[in-house]
Amino acid sequence: MSMDALKATFFAECEELVEAMTEGLQQIGDDDWGSETVNAIFRAVHSIKGSAGAFGFETLVAFAHRxxxxxxxxxxxxxxxxADVLRVITRASDVLAELVELAQVEPDAKPAAYDPVMTDLNGYIETAAEPEPEEDLFAPVAFAALPLGLDEPEDVRIEFAPDASFYRNGHEPERIFTALGPDVSAVCDADTVPLLSDFNVDTGYLVWSLEIKGKTESEVAEAFEYAKGLGRIDYLSDDAPAPVGPVSEIAVEVPAPPSTQAKPAKARPASAQTLRIDPERVDRLINTVGELIINQxxxxxxxxxDGTPVDPEVASALDDYRYLAREIQEAVMxxxxxxxxxxxxxxxxxVREAGEATGKAVSFETRGEATExxxxLIERLADPLTHMLRNAVDHGLESPEDRAATDKHATGTVTLSAAHRSGHVMIEVSDDGAGLDRARILKKAIANGLVAEDTNLSDTEIDNLLFAPGFSTADQVTNLSGRGVGMDVVKTSITSIGGRVTITSEQGRGSTFTILLPLTLAVLDGIxxxxxxxxxxxxxxxxxxxxxxxSDDVIELSxxxxxxxxxxxxxxIIDLAPLLGFRTERNAAGPFILVEAETGAVYAFAVDEIWDQRQIVIKSLEGNYGAIPGISAATILGDGQIALIVDPEALIALAGPTAMTSHKQKVGA
Amino acid sequence: MTALSVLAIDDSRTMRMMVTAALENAGFDVVTADDGVQGVEAFGQRRFDAVITDINMPNLDGFGVIEAIRSAPKNRRVPVLVLTTESSDEFRNRARSLGATGWLVKPFEEAGLVNTVRIVTGQDVA
Structure with missing residues (x-):
């Protein structure tokens, strides 16, 4: 095991531990926690500290320890x-996470917040407990310690009377004696052993007199370190008479170590839970597996x-191949x-920090956390989302006073949600604030020279001015979201990962920013x-x-x-075959798939056959072929067939107003 | 020569790897467990010549592991070493009173760990 491999494991593990720590802190922030939450955070920090010491990351260890x-x-x-404690430990978690990052490149570096947070942490540690000796963190292993005494090697004589706990703790006298080296004579006084009738198996009776040649007292003490408190150890001075052997004395030769241990089963290797892989390799793998499936x-x-009978062995091997190929595909996906x-x-x-910084009470809700x-993409969404959420709190939500003036609850709500939307991932950031102030946006845009004064813009066009480079709605740059980075940067970063971002806003009800991301590699469950x-x-x-x-349930209205x-x-009913131009006759018999549109309306898609449900890899059509109305993407099925993935929303739109207006209508009821 | 087997219980993957690497280099067979409960389960499944356990772990901590192992009389002779960052006397006394054979402090030195395991298992000390 190389040190590099160990370090890689350590950093991968740290990533998980930092995540566990963050999760715990979030639960505390949400006021949804118990003692196990704190334990989990403690354990995460403790584990980081424990392993970091092994690599000599002293700055990290010192901070983690505090x-x-x-x-x-x-x-x-x-x-x-x-609130103060929460803020300090939250910041401490940040610093710890940064230290972990830094340790990979510059182990002795300290992030800017290191000293202030350290001071804050110290504030919670009683003076009495300080200063804690840093050396303690690197206390050497008992047996690895060098003799500390100035004593010269000499002959040491001791009397050792282990009590029952010595044996109960898995010790054996001869093991310690053996560890002292070859020049040890051990004499056991068996006089202390009572008659069998009085014998208590749970008592240590034997007393050993030991003479150790060429060792210092501290070396001997070290060997007996673990036996401390498990019996009596007396160091006999040179002046004391040498132990006089009584008649019943039994001389024991320190034996050679046993070498006939039973063969244990082969150890299983320590399992790694995460693996870092170059994404390009995964892409290559995904593509190759796609080819494999087709080949199969x-x-x-x-x-x-050709319908001729197949040799059963060939058929069986073929089945195995099919099964294995699918297994590989699933695993790779x-x-x-x-x-x-x-x-x-x-x-x-x-969101919590933005609320604190702006003095606004914010409740944060998330939906669709399980969306894969x-x-x-996850990594590259962090920055734009951070910015959008800060904006939602800072610009979206009104001040508590303004909210009180309306009939709104004093606590504003910011919602972050994720969902799969027909071949896309939709991520929404919404607030229940005042909505966009379009008059002000327009005024600002005109003032900034982004639009001409006499331009007549639709609401959507005005909203989209927010994404114009250099636009900033805050009249004064706040210390929070106004850091010289506008929504244009958000838009650029979303576009760079192939997504698009749109705004909807309702006066007095709040705004919603919707990010739509393509899912070229995402897994989708479909029928x-x-x-x-x-x-x-x-x-x-x-x-x-x-x-x-x-057929009674299918009714023709027109x-x-x-x-x-x-x-x-x-x-x-939306009949897919005519809608997509595959044929002209109607399919009135179904079967039908009931789908729910984003509006909540329900439609019945008429298809010719429903096969099965499976996980599929989405392959983009737009890059390779072009956009097709009603179709979001394509996939390769297990049997190598290409299948188009329908976009229900687009199909509903394609079906036109007839279908749009008659949803969930009760007829003749 | 047949290898002695050691059960290493630690919730830190890094620590498990380090202990495994150190002991396997020294010719031990190592089986690992990710927490106290798994450790006690693994211990119940076969014979080990020694156990090394962390203290601070989810589900069941190292003290619990020691207690569980020592609760059966047949296990009293199995050396159980504690491997932890804690080094206070109070802590050692508690581990010892529950039946720990010895303790090692993280970060450990490979030679120290190997030496200690050799001593408590009665293997020849190099």
Whole structure:
């Protein structure tokens, strides 16, 4: 095991520990915590400290130690958590995380906040306990310690009378004697052993007289370190008479160590939980696996396709191949995807701190934390989201007084949500503040020369001025969001990862910023269906249920307006085959897939066959082929077939106003 | 020569790797467990010549591990070493009173760890 490999493990583990620490702090911030929360944070910091010491990261160890001491006080209820304490430990976690980062490049460097936070932490540690000797952190292993005494090697004589606890703790006298080296004579006084009738198996009776040649007293003491308190150890001075052997004395030769231990089973290697991989390798793997799946399908087709009987052994091997290929595909697909949970958790702090800095009471809500997106996307979303959330608190929410003046709750709400939206990941940042002040935005834009004075702009166009380079709505730059970085930077960073960002805002009700990200590598659950002769995939996220209806339940209201009766409600039918131009005749028999639109309206997609549900990799069409109305992307199915992934929202829009207006209408009820 | 087996219990992956590397280099077989509960379970499944346990762990801490191991009379002769950052007397006394054979302080030196394990298992000390 090389030191580099160990370090890599250490840093990967630190990443997880920092995450655990952050999660714990968030729970405390949300006031949703218990003693186990503090324990978990403590353990994370403690583990970082423990391992960091092994690599000599002294700055990191010293800081972790101080932080841990404060956490220990919280853990033992000698320090309560109030807003100040929470702020200090939150900042301490930041510093610790930075120190971990720094340790990878410059182990002795201290982040700017190191000293102030250290001072804050010290403020919670009683003076009596300070200063703690730093050497303690690097206390050497008992047996590795060098003899500290100035004593010269000589002959040491001791009397050692272990009591029962010595044996109970897994010690054996001969092991300690052996450790003292070859020049040891041990004489056991068996007179102390009582008659069998009085013998108590739980008592140590034997007393040993030892003479150790060529050792110092401290060396001997060191060997007996673990036996301290487990019996009597008397050092006999040279003046004392040498132990006189009584008649019943038993001389014991210190034996050679046993070498006939039973062969234990082979140890399993310590398992690593995370692995750092160059993303390009994963991409290559994903592509190759796609090819493998296709190749598997081609082989199966060649063997089974002509309908002649297949050798059972070949058929069985083919089945194995099919199974293994799918296993590989599933495993590979899951490599890059990660839930957005960790990102969202980090954002909780951003909102809390923004609330503190602006004096606004903010409640932060998250939705869709389990939504999986590409890890690289997660990393690159952190900055824009931070900025957007700060904006939401700083500019979006009104002051508590202004909120009180309306009928709003004094605490504003900022919501961060993630969801899969037909081949995209949609991330929304919304606030329940005053909404965009369009008059002011326009005025500002005119003042900044972004638009001409007599321009007539729609609301959407005005809203989008926020993204114009150099635009800043704050008349005075606040110490929070106004750091010279505008929404244009947010937009640029979202665009750079292939996404787009839009705004919707309602006067007095708040604003919502929507980030739509492509999901070229994301995994999507979908239902595979046939439409005419095409195989298509409907994303599961939008599906409510699938229905095989009787012909009585399909009702024609007009030639282009068919509805499906579902438990007393009438749902507009969207017949996919004619809609997508695959054929002209209607499919009135279904089966149907009920989908829910973003508006909450329900529609029934008529398809020709519903096959099964599976996880698929989304392959973008736009880059390779071009945008197709109603289709978001494509995928390669397990059998090598290309299937188009439908975009339910776009299909609903494509179906036109008939379907749009008649949703959930009760007919004749 | 047959290898002695050591059960190393630590919730830190880095520590498990370090202990494993150090002891395997010295010819021991090492089995690892990620927390106290897993450690006690692993201990119950086969014979070990020694146990090294961290103290501060989720689910069951090292003190609990020592207690669990020592609660069965047949296990009293198995050396149990504590490997932790704590070094106070109070702490050692508690570990000792529960039945710990010895203790090592993190960060440990490879030679010290190996030496100590050799001593408590009665293996020849190099």
């Amino acid at each position: 932080y841990e001491t404060v956490l220990d006080k919280i853990r033992s209820n000698t320090l309560g958590i109030d 399908a081609v082989i199966a087709q060649k063997i089974e396709g 899951s490599i890059r995807a990660q839930p957005v949970k960790s990102l969202f958790q980090r954002m909780a702090r951003v 997106i590409d890890k690289t 595979v269906v046939s439409v005419a002769d095409e195989t298509m995939v409907v994303p599961i996220a939008t599906i409510i249920e699938t229905i095989r209806a009787s 030639p282009d307006n068919w509805v499906l009766k579902v438990r007393g409600a009438y749902v507009p």
